Amino acid sequence: MRIVHTPEALQAVGMEWRRQGLKVALVPTMGYYHEGHASLIRYARSVADKVIVSLFVNPAQFGPNEDLEAYPRDLERDSALVRELGGDLLYAPDPAGMYASDHATWVEVPALAGTLCGVSRPIHFRGVCTVVMKLFMLAQPSLAVFGEKDWQQLAIIRKMVADLNVSVEIVGRPIVREADGLALSSRNVYLTAGERAQAPQLRKSLEMAARLAADGERDAAVIVGAVRAYLTAHLPAGEEDYIAVVDPASLVRVERLEGDALCALAFRLGKARLIDNILLKVEG
Ligand code: PAF
Secondary structure, three states: OEEEOOHHHHHHHHHHHHHOOOOEEEEEEOOOOOHHHHHHHHHHHHHOOEEEEEEOOOHHHOOOOOOOOOOOOOHHHHHHHHHHOOOOEEEOOOHHHHOOOOOOOOOOOHHHHOOOHHHHOOOHHHHHHHHHHHHHHHHOOOEEEEEOOOHHHHHHHHHHHHHOOOOOEEEEEOOOEOOOOOEOOHHHHHOOHHHHHHOOHHHHHHHHHHHHHHOOOOEHHHHHHHHHHHHHHHOOOEEEEEEEEEOOOOOOEOOEOOOOEEEEEEEEEOOEEEEEEEEEOOOO
């Protein structure tokens, strides 16, 4: 496995592999790997000729009071894992390499970025879209693999790619969870033992939402109310950012469930901000 640190080096490899007609999969990450990342890399390995993993804690997607400095990092352990999983190239640039001091171009999808996480993180998805588009231009992949835990990010990237005619297939992969249901996240390391013990309640509340929908509940406000009541009782350490039922593609809030919908939530738990979601299946 090769490790490169500059955009020029990545682009040279990406262009060469494209010239050779190889199917290249890109797995964009911010590092500090867990089994969720491993599952994305394994999937990429199973479908592509070449696997590029990018590892970059992207400053442009962190707000001024967020955890850019504290975000956990371990390049040595991460690169060993990518090698073990059969990655062909790890791209680990410096911020200065990715963003020139006069960087002035941004990619935005405001209609989908102004809701859910975008309300409390107003510049976040602009930073995500810009870095992901830069990675696409450098690595020139045929497909890119993202986790479904950040469903909003996935929906925004799908929209960006469709609107800008980017010829990269976007693949979403299922959330990987701890045995007790907590969605894996690099940010779970911020949880104290007490917070960690309560955190699986997020998943339990979403399972309850899915059960309500499966049992015929069609009023989104009733489902949101039930999730809120459950978490008020079972996640006393948590502070709600949002609980919402939305259309899975447009992310517009739905009032009545007339087709599959997404129940998504974000909660602060001590120093961590945790997100999770579940599809509410509506038969017929
Ligand atoms: O999901 C992430 O880890 C990041 O938002 C991404 C897609 C790597 C962009 O920095």
